[in-house]
Structures are given as C-alpha cells and as structure tokens.
Amino acid sequence: xxxxxxxxxxxxxxxxxxxxxxxxxxxxxxxxxxxxxxxxxxxxxxxxxxxxxxxxxxxxxxxxxxxxxxxxxxxxxxxxxxxxxxxxxxxxxxxxxxxxxxxxxxxxxxxxxxxxxxxxxxxxxxxxxxxxxxxxxxxxxxxxxxxxxxxxxxxxxxxxxxxxxxxxxxxxxxxxxxxxxxxxxxxxxxxxxxxxxxxxxxxxxxxxxxxxxxxxxxxxxxxxxxxxxxxxxxxxxxxxxxxxxxxxxxxxxxxxxxxxxxxxxxxxxxxxxxxxxxxxxxxxxxxxxxxxxxxxxxxxxxxxxxxxxxxxxxxxxxxxxxxxxxxxxxxxxxxxxxxxxxxxxxxxxxxxxxxxxxxxxxxxxxxxxxxxx
Amino acid sequence: xxxxxxxxxxxxxxxxxxxxxxxxxxxxxxxxxxxxxxxxxxxxxxxxxxxxxxxxxxxxxxxxxxxxxxxxxxxxxxxxxxxxxxxxxxxxxxxxxxxxxxxxxxxxxxxxxxxxxxxxxxxxxxxxxxxxxxxxxxxxxxxxxxxxxxxxxxxxxxxxxxxxxxxxxxxxxxxxxxxxxxxxxxxxxxxxxxxxxxxxxxxxxxxxxxxxxxxxxxxxxxxxxxxxxxxxxxxxxxxxxxxxxxxxxxxxxxxxxxxxxxxxxxxxxxxxxxxxxxxxxxxxxxxxxxxxxxxxxxxxxxxxxxxxxxxxxxxxxxxxxxxxxxxxxxxxxxxxxxxxxxxxxxxxxxxxxxxxxxxxxxxxxxxxxxxxxxxxxxxxxxxxxxxxxxxxxxxxxxxxxxxxxxxxxxxxxxxxxxxxxxxxxxxxxxxxxxxxxxxxxxxxxxxxxxxxxxxxxxxxxxxxxxxxxxxxxxxxxxxxxxxxxxxxxxxxxxxxxxxxxxxxxxxxxxxxxxxxxxxxxxxxxxxxxxxxxxxxxxxxxxxxxxxxxxxxxxxxxxxxxxxxxxxxxxxxxxxxxxxxxxxxxxxxxxxxxxxxxxxxx
Numbered sequence: 001x002x003x004x005x006x007x008x009x010x011x012x013x014x015x016x017x018x019x020x021x022x023x024x025x026x027x028x029x030x031x032x033x034x035x036x037x038x039x040x041x042x043x044x045x046x047x048x049x050x051x052x053x054x055x056x057x058x059x060x061x062x063x064x065x066x067x068x069x070x071x072x073x074x075x076x077x078x079x080x081x082x083x084x085x086x087x088x089x090x091x092x093x094x095x096x097x098x099x100x101x102x103x104x105x106x107x108x109x110x111x112x113x114x115x116x117x118x119x120x121x122x123x124x125x126x127x128x129x130x131x132x133x134x135x136x137x138x139x140x141x142x143x144x145x146x147x148x149x150x151x152x153x154x155x156x157x158x159x160x161x162x163x164x165x166x167x168x169x170x171x172x173x174x175x176x177x178x179x180x181x182x183x184x185x186x187x188x189x190x191x192x193x194x195x196x197x198x199x200x201x202x203x204x205x206x207x208x209x210x211x212x213x214x215x216x217x218x219x220x221x222x223x224x225x226x227x228x229x230x231x232x233x234x235x236x237x238x239x240x241x242x243x244x245x246x247x248x249x250x251x252x253x254x255x256x257x258x259x260x261x262x263x264x265x266x267x268x269x270x271x272x273x274x275x276x277x278x279x280x281x282x283x284x285x286x287x288x289x290x291x292x293x294x295x296x297x298x299x300x301x302x303x304x305x306x307x308x309x310x311x312x313x314x315x316x317x318x319x320x321x322x323x324x325x326x327x328x329x330x331x332x333x334x335x336x337x338x339x340x341x342x343x344x345x346x347x348x349x350x351x352x353x354x355x356x357x358x359x360x361x362x363x364x365x366x367x368x369x370x371x372x373x
Numbered sequence: 374x375x376x377x378x379x380x381x382x383x384x385x386x387x388x389x390x391x392x393x394x395x396x397x398x399x400x401x402x403x404x405x406x407x408x409x410x411x412x413x414x415x416x417x418x419x420x421x422x423x424x425x426x427x428x429x430x431x432x433x434x435x436x437x438x439x440x441x442x443x444x445x446x447x448x449x450x451x452x453x454x455x456x457x458x459x460x461x462x463x464x465x466x467x468x469x470x471x472x473x474x475x476x477x478x479x480x481x482x483x484x485x486x487x488x489x490x491x492x493x494x495x496x497x498x499x500x501x502x503x504x505x506x507x508x509x510x511x512x513x514x515x516x517x518x519x520x521x522x523x524x525x526x527x528x529x530x531x532x533x534x535x536x537x538x539x540x541x542x543x544x545x546x547x548x549x550x551x552x553x554x555x556x557x558x559x560x561x562x563x564x565x566x567x568x569x570x571x572x573x574x575x576x577x578x579x580x581x582x583x584x585x586x587x588x589x590x591x592x593x594x595x596x597x598x599x600x601x602x603x604x605x606x607x608x609x610x611x612x613x614x615x616x617x618x619x620x621x622x623x624x625x626x627x628x629x630x631x632x633x634x635x636x637x638x639x640x641x642x643x644x645x646x647x648x649x650x651x652x653x654x655x656x657x658x659x660x661x662x663x664x665x666x667x668x669x670x671x672x673x674x675x676x677x678x679x680x681x682x683x684x685x686x687x688x689x690x691x692x693x694x695x696x697x698x699x700x701x702x703x704x705x706x707x708x709x710x711x712x713x714x715x716x717x718x719x720x721x722x723x724x725x726x727x728x729x730x731x732x733x734x735x736x737x738x739x740x741x742x743x744x745x746x747x748x749x750x751x752x753x754x755x756x757x758x759x760x761x762x763x764x765x766x767x768x769x770x771x772x773x774x775x776x777x778x779x780x781x782x783x784x785x786x787x788x789x790x791x792x793x794x795x796x797x798x799x800x801x802x803x804x805x806x807x808x809x810x811x812x813x814x815x816x817x818x819x820x821x822x823x824x825x826x827x828x829x830x831x832x833x834x835x836x837x838x839x840x841x842x843x844x845x846x847x848x849x850x851x852x853x854x855x856x857x858x859x860x861x862x863x864x865x866x867x868x869x870x871x872x873x874x875x876x877x878x879x880x881x882x883x884x885x886x887x888x889x890x891x892x893x894x895x896x897x898x899x900x901x902x903x904x905x906x907x908x909x910x911x912x913x914x915x916x917x918x919x920x921x922x923x924x925x926x927x928x929x930x931x932x933x934x935x936x937x938x939x940x941x942x943x944x945x946x947x948x949x950x951x952x953x954x955x956x957x958x959x960x961x962x963x964x965x966x967x968x969x970x971x972x973x974x
Contacts, residue, residue: 055906056879056914056921058625060943063924070875080875083904253631254624283638285624285652293901300892300901309885314623314652317879317906326919328623328909332631350627 003143004205005176008099008118011140018137022046022100024130027087028065029053029320031105034127035072042134047078050087055319058327085292085318086260092190093294103130111194113205114186120203141202144172145212148181150219157360158188159261159340161217162195163225167241170215173200180210187266194261195342198237226373227358233345244363250373253335255364258289259321262340265298267361272304274365280312281371287329290318323348338367374523376497380429380456383420384489387433391445391466394437405451412448426453429493431484433459435742437466443693446473450526456495458483458502464746464777465693467709471518472527472695478502478511479576512576518707531603531699539703542582544569555804558713559780560748562801563688567671575712583706585665587615587674589656590622592694593636599698609704611645615665617656620912625919654884654910657681657852661765662884664791668783668798673706678852678934680772683779684764685787686801690777711777713748715809718755720818725969727862728763729854729932729952732770733823734815737833744774747810751781752803755817761790762856769853770934773830822967825950828938836955839965845927847960850881851915854932854953857890863957864896866971867903873963878905879921881913914941930965932956
C-alpha cells in the first residue's frame with residue numbers, strides 16, 4: 001500500500017472502501033440540516049453534536065436550530081458539546097488521535113490531517129445516512145504530494161502560505177493532499193491543512209516522510225496575501241486571492257481576529273505581540289474571538305485578553321465567527337471588514353453590500369492601526 | 374399665547390396609556406398629519422374626526438403612562454389640543470407634552486364636576502381652572518415652560534432663544550447654612566442646591582443646570598437630526614457631556630448598528646466632546662465608575678435606567694432626545710419636584726439574599742406604577758450596610774416602579790467610593806422632619822430571594838414558589854447586576870462546578886474595568902471552565918440585542934431589569950429576573966434553585 005489514505009483504509013486507489021468513522025460531527029453551521037433526515041442513530045457514542053457557530057444565539061431562528069440539535073442529541077444519547085468553542089479545533093486539540101477518521105458536513109475536515117487523522121466532508125444526505133448506518137463507502141481517491149520547505153519572512157504567516165498555495169490553482173480537486181512539512185509547527189500544520197480544503201481537495205494529511213513531490217512550496221517566497229470578496233457562498237472556493245500589495249490603501253471599518261482560523265492561542269499571541277506599544281485607530285472596530293475555551297483560558301492566563309481590552313478591541317464568545325448574520329461583529333451597509341475568517345461572500349458577515357477580505361493576523365493588526373489594507 | 378383661555382372638554386379616566394393615545398402600529402405612519410387621525414382610535418373613535426383646535430382633555434390619574442413614545446404627545450398637539458388637566462401625569466409623557474406645545478395642569482377635583490362637552494376656563498396667572506361654576510387650584514408653571522408652549526414646542530422655542538441670545542441662568546448658590554437646613558427630602562435637598570432656591574416643594578417646577586449630560590449610542594443619530602433642525606454649531610459646555618457606545622457596540626444588528634456607531638463620532642467632533650467611551654461597557658456603570666455622576670449633583674441622560682446613580686445620592690433623570698438637544702444647547706433642564714416615599718430597610722441581609730431581592734420585593738409590593746414620578750428614598754441599617762454596588766442595583770431597578778429618582782444617603786462608603794471627604798457630602802442625609810408622602814418599612818431579616826416572573830417586572834414571587842422550574846439559559850450581567858461584586862458572588866458559587874447539561878450560560882461584565890478585574894480575580898476562568906461563554910461589556914441581551922436570543926417556550930433567567938414580552942426572544946419566550954446568586958445556583962442545577970442551600974455560599 002502506497003499513499004497515506006491507502007494505508008489507513010487498507011484499500012487501493014480507485015477501489016471502494018467501507019469506512020466506520022470514529023467520529024461523526026454535526027454542528028449549528030451547515031450540518032444541522034442533516035438532523036431533519038435522521039430517524040435513528042447507529043452508534044450514539046460516535047456522534048458529536050456541537051453548538052459552536054452562532055454563540056450566543058443571534059436570533060430566535062438560531063435558538064430553534066440549537067434546540068433541534070440538543071433535542072436530537074438528548075433523544076439518542078449522542079455527545080452534546082457547547083461552550084468549548086469551534087468544534088473542529090476542540091476535537092483536534094483534545095479528542096482526535098492519529099489514524100482516526102472524522103466525518104463532518106462542512107468543508108474544513110481537512111484540519112484533522114494535521115494530526116494525521118482522516119477528516120472527510122460529505123453532503124448532508126450522506127451525513128444523515130452515515131449517522132443512521134454507522135458506515136460510509138468511498139472510492140479511494142488519488143493523492144497529490146506537496147512539500148513545504150524554507151522559512152517564512154518577517155510579517156508573513158502560514159495563512160499567507162496557504163493562500164499562496166490556493167492562488168496557484170494546482171490540480172488537487174477530489175484528491176488527498178499529502179503534505180511533507182518538517183519545518184512547520186503543529187499550529188501551522190493545522191492552519192495549512194484547514195485552509196487547503198478551499199481547493200476542492202478531498203482532504204489533507206501531514207506525512208512523516210515523502211518519496212516524491214509534485215509541488216514544492218518554498219515559504220521564503222510567500223508574500224502577504226488577501227482573499228477578496230466574492231458573490232455567493234457557492235463561489236467561495238473560487239474567490240480571487242491576490243498579493244496584499246495590490247490592495248494597499250483600501251479603507252476598512254473593522255477587523256476580526258478569530259474565531260476559527262486566527263483564533264488559536266498561537267495567533268492570539270502573535271496579535272498581542274504586534275499591538276504592543278501601538279494604538280487602535282479611532283473609528284476602527286476590532287473583534288477578538290478565541291477559537292476554543294482552551295485558547296481563551298490560555299490567553300487569560302498569559303494576560304493577552306487584558307491587553308486586547310486595553311488596546312480597545314472587543315472580545316467575543318469563543319466559537320466559530322467566520323459567518324455572522326446577526327451578532328457581535330456584524331458589518332453595516334457598504335462597510336469593509338478584514339478578517340482571519342475564511343468566508344468572504346456577500347452577506348457572510350452582515351449586510352450583503354459589506355465587503356469581507358480574508359487575511360492573516362499580521363494584516364488585520366496592521367489594518368487596525370492604519371485603517372487601510 | 375394667552376394666559377387665560379377656555380376650551381371644550383374631552384373626559385377620560387385613570388391610567389390612559391400612550392398606546393391608547395396612539396397605538397404602536399400607527400406610530401410608524403410617516404406623517405403626523407396622517408397619524409393624528411388615529412388618536413384615541415380604540416377608546417374614542419370619534420376623536421380624530423371631531424376634535425377641534427383649542428379643545429381640552431380632562432383625565433384622572435397617571436395620564437400618559439406606558440411607553441415613552443414622543444408621538445403620544447405630538448398627535449395631541451397636532452390635533453389642536455392646547456391643554457390637558459389631570460390628577461397626575463406619567464413622567465416622560467409630561468415632559469414630551471410640554472415639549473410638543475401642550476400645557477399640562479395638575480388638578481384633583483375638577484373631574485367630579487364636569488363631563489364631555491362642558492367648557493373649562495383656565496387662568497394661568499391665577500393658577501385656577503373653572504368648570505360649571507366651581508374653581509380649583511392648579512400647580513405653578515414657570516415662564517420658560519409657558520414660553521416653550523407659546524413658541525410651539527421645544528425645538529421652536531430653542532431656536533427662538535438662540536436667536537435672542539441665551540441668557541445664562543443666574544443662580545445664587547445657597548450658603549452652607551442654607552444647604553444644611555433641615556426638613557427636606559433627599560430629592561429636595563439636591564434640587565435646592567443646584568437651583569439655589571431655598572424653598573421648594575413637590576409639584577414645583579424648577580430650572581436646573583445639570584452637572585453632567587450623558588447620551589448613549591441608541592440616540593446619537595436622532596440627536597444629530599434634532600440638533601440639525603435647531604441649527605446650532607456649538608453647545609453650552611462640551612466638558613459636561615459623556616458619550617457612551619454600549620447598546621450598539623459590538624455592532625450586532627447589521628443594518629442598524631453601524632449608523633449608531635458613526636453618529637457618536639459626528640457629535641463628538643462637531644461639538645468638541647472629549648469624554649467618549651467606545652465599546653468600554655454599559656453607560657450607567659461607566660457614569661459612576663468614572664465618577665461623572667457625583668453625590669449631591671444632578672445628572673441627566675437619554676435613558677430610563679439613569680436612576681442608577683441615586684445609589685450615590687446623585688439626582689438623575691432620563692429625558693428624550695429632543696429635550697437632550699435643547700438641554701445641551703442651553704445647559705438647562707426643567708424638573709418637577711417629586712414627592713417622596715421613604716423606604717426603611719431594617720434588619721440584616723442574610724447569606725444568599727442580595728440587594729436585588731430587596732428591590733424586587735418592593736416592586737412586587739408597589740407595582741409598576743407604585744413609584745410613579747416619586748423619589749424613592751432608602752434608609753435604615755441595611756441601606757447603610759450594603760455596598761455601593763448593591764445600592765446602585767436598587768436605584769437602577771427602582772425605575773421599574775416608575776420612579777423619578779431613587780436615592781440613598783451619602784455615608785462613609787459613598788465618600789470612599791468617590792475619594793472625597795465625607796464632610797463635603799454629609800448634607801445628603803434624611804431629616805426626621807422631612808415630609809414624605811408615605812413610609813414603607815421592610816424587615817430584611819425575613820426576606821428570601823425573589824424573582825420577577827413572566828411577563829412583567831412587578832410579577833414578583835418568592836423563590837420558594839418557583840423552585841424547580843426548568844431553565845434553558847442564564848444571563849449574568851447588565852447595569853443592574855454586572856459589577857465585580859456580582860460576578861464574584863456567582864463565581865464563588867460556581868467554582869469547580871459545571872453548568873447543567875444543555876443550559877446556556879452567558880456572562881457579560883458591565884465594563885472593561887470590571888472585565889479586567891474579573892480576569893485577574895479568576896472569575897472569568899471559573900465561568901468558562903464551568904461551561905459558560907463571555908460576551909464583551911455592553912447592554913447585550915438585557916435590552917434584547919442578539920446575544921443569546923431565545924425561541925418559543927424557552928425560559929431564561931437574567932440578572933437584568935426587564936422581562937417584557939419578546940424582549941429576549943419571541944413573544945413566547947419566558948424571562949425571569951433574579952439576583953446573581955440565584956442565577957449561579959440555577960445555572961448549575963438547570964432549574965430555579967435557592968443559593969441559600971448551597972455550601973459554597
């Protein structure tokens with residue numbers, strides 16, 4: 001057996017493998033709609049239901065979704081997790097072990113590849129079926145081998161590297177991206193794996209060794225990048241990504257650090273380091289959203305939350321704040337937001353005519369001082 | 374305008390609320406010409422089509438109670454009503470009416486001798502009204518209020534005053550001896566000091582020069598509008614003004630909040646206002662935390678829970694936006710001297726029983742109009758024993774009984790909180806010979822935790838009656854109970870424990886300073902480890918912003934001050950109000966629980 005996924009599924013590329021997932025994840029983002037189609041649960045101990053997106057609930061409708069998920073978990077005896085922050089990040093930090101298989105309904109399951117676990121995203125009807133039967137069948141996909149070498153320049157982050165990779169448009173659709181990246185730390189692996197799903201890749205996995213490499217990404221060549229606004233959620237995967245220098249001077253009204261990408265303790269530390277001795281620009285709103293309760297607690301302990309409060313930022317409930325229709329941080333008509341979140345479609349963060357730019361922690365903090373990209 | 378006039382009477386009973394005067398759904402009609410046709414639509418359908426210019430309303434008590442909507446006054450003035458005579462008026466309607474150009478006269482007695490269609494003659498010089506041959510006395514109206522009406526309302530009056538050049542109010546300060554003259558209520562004492570008037574009594578209208586003005590972000594856009602209509606480029610004293618961004622920051626309602634965010638900056642820049650608190654927490658807590666509202670002084674703000682600073686012996690009253698615009702320009706604010714109710718708190722607060730329970734008990738007893746327009750004044754050993762934060766809680770919620778203000782005496786605790794010598798403020802004490810309308814005596818030893826139950830603040834029940842009620846969410850915060858002390862009480866109960874499965878627990882420290890101190894003390898850690906989430910200091914869910922909105926048939930327990938229908942979610946969401954101790958005990962148990970039965974207390 002050759003590729004990582006072949007080894008873990010014990011089947012060859014192109015053949016059908018039956019997976020018995022260790023975890024099936026449902027949350028109040030997209031995957032809650034699967035609950036409407038589930039009438040029995042094969043193994044409740046493997047089903048994890050998270051309230052991690054609309055925290056605290058920004059509307060009665062959000063509370064309805066919460067109640068539905070809670071009722072489902074209670075009825076069948078599934079795990080119900082709330083107030084731990086973004087479910088995927090929490091699971092990566094505290095639950096998942098290498099070699100395990102996680103199935104979810106969103107699009108960021110590739111994050112588990114950072115811990116050498118297999119994170120697969122499926123459609124909503126399929127998710128419902130998997131909960132009911134405890135298994136799913138897949139055709140083992142091909143893999144693409146990516147090597148990451150070198151060191152990031154000052155002021156450039158792994159988010160920029162991931163965007164650089166996305167912008168190059170490699171042919172990875174439907175394939176497993178095997179990443180050999182000995183120079184990356186655990187946090188960087190998680191961010192990179194999580195973001196490369198935007199390519200339409202099947203998933204991503206960090207490997208300990210690599211015989212061949214199709215793509216080499218030299219971190220030293222990476223420049224600050226920005227993902228531009230796009231029209232619809234469906235078009236998010238094709239949102240334009242450009243070098244930040246091309247957008248310099250665009251006026252912004254607000255910035256956000258966190259809650260999914262950009263909200264881990266490593267990112268919060270970086271942001272805190274960058275604000276030292278600086279002043280938040282008057283009239284600029286800065287949101288800080290720790291990704292998980294663990295990140296929040298560590299940030300409290302290290303004095304980072306207090307530093308953000310003194311800087312003039314607002315601190316939001318830990319959780320996934322990549323899409324906020326109504327709730328802390330919502331943007332007004334024709335306003336512009338720069339965020340470490342990954343959704344830039346019209347309406348992702350409030351008004352449909354607000355523009356959302358996705359960028360690194362460094363870029364967001366820089367904008368909070370200058371009010372520009 | 375004439376000082377003697379007559380008019381045809383429209384007769385009304387007691388408690389005519391502003392929804393009866395103009396229903397809420399009619400209040401969104403764009404033009405007043407169209408809207409005025411629907412005045413008294415449900416009670417007197419013929420009113421809109423048969424009312425004549427110069428007609429006069431005669432009513433019972435509490436006229437204009439309920440919502441503070443300004444339209445209730447403007448539909449009447451635009452229908453030509455020049456005067457309303459009633460046994461009593463609700464406070465904010467009273468002000469809105471004068472500002473809309475209507476003369477309000479307090480009179481108890483004329484109601485018994487007249488009917489619809491009779492003629493009443495008013496003589497403002499003699500302060501009398503006559504109907505069917507009977508004469509009755511009415512209260513005084515100072516010249517400036519008369520001028521507001523004569524000039525067609527507050528905006529026009531202010532424009533006229535500006536054109537003529539505003540003459541600064543000449544106030545001769547009271548001497549030390551006069552200041553300490555006995556026989557006055559706390560409210561009267563503070564008003565005497567500010568106005569320099571030696572003798573005042575309830576019902577008098579006095580002109581004050583407030584010491585501080587506060588505007589928060591809900592009203593900044595409307596304030597900009599009004600100031601533009603008046604047409605000025607400077608205000609009396611920008612250093613007396615505080616602007617707070619707390620209701621709409623963090624921005625959470627996408628299409629609205631950013632406008633409120635921006636309007637504050639426009640006002641600050643145009644008028645040179647430097648005291649800005651942008652996303653630093655709730656206005657009422659900031660006002661005493663930063664010592665803007667001081668003992669013995671007068672503060673005014675565009676918000677109802679302004680009564681909060683009465684905990685420090687500060688006389689503070691909420692006003693509408695038009696009134697705030699005029700007050701900022703002129704530096705003046707007319708106030709009607711309230712009569713006072715003395716509330717004596719004897720005994721001791723037992724463990725697990727907090728000041729929130731005291732005010733809830735009182736609210737349950739006197740109901741939502743029991744303190745209408747009164748100064749509620751608190752004394753007794755428990756009043757002095759309790760901390761400043763505990764006093765602010767009581768003064769904050771007293772508004773829900775309709776109180777004009779809710780005052781505590783100044784003592785060592787007040788002096789320490791403000792860092793001023795007690796000798797400067799010890800005149801703010803109750804006199805045995807002061808005239809109180811009523812005296813209520815409570816033995817706090819007997820008090821158990823209280824809750825406001827759905828769906829009214831005065832639907833108060835002792836905890837024993839609601840123990841075991843399943844709760845879906847608990848919200849710890851607000852200007853009522855979001856202080857460090859409140860968080861400490863809750864954290865001590867919850868330390869090392871977990872929130873009940875499925876229950877949502879939301880914590881909102883009242884200000885950035887409270888937040889930071891709570892972090893340093895480990896309380897925030899306790900709440901997160903217990904399974905709660907923290908939101909940034911702001912008004913949050915207390916005022917119905919999107920920070921935990923609920924759905925049908927869910928129950929939420931809050932340490933806030935209002936549980937009106939629909940406020941925290943849908944019309945079928947059930948909201949309970951309680952103390953931080955009850956909130957913490959309930960968050961752990963998942964059902965309403967008595968903190969007194971917990972070991973960790």
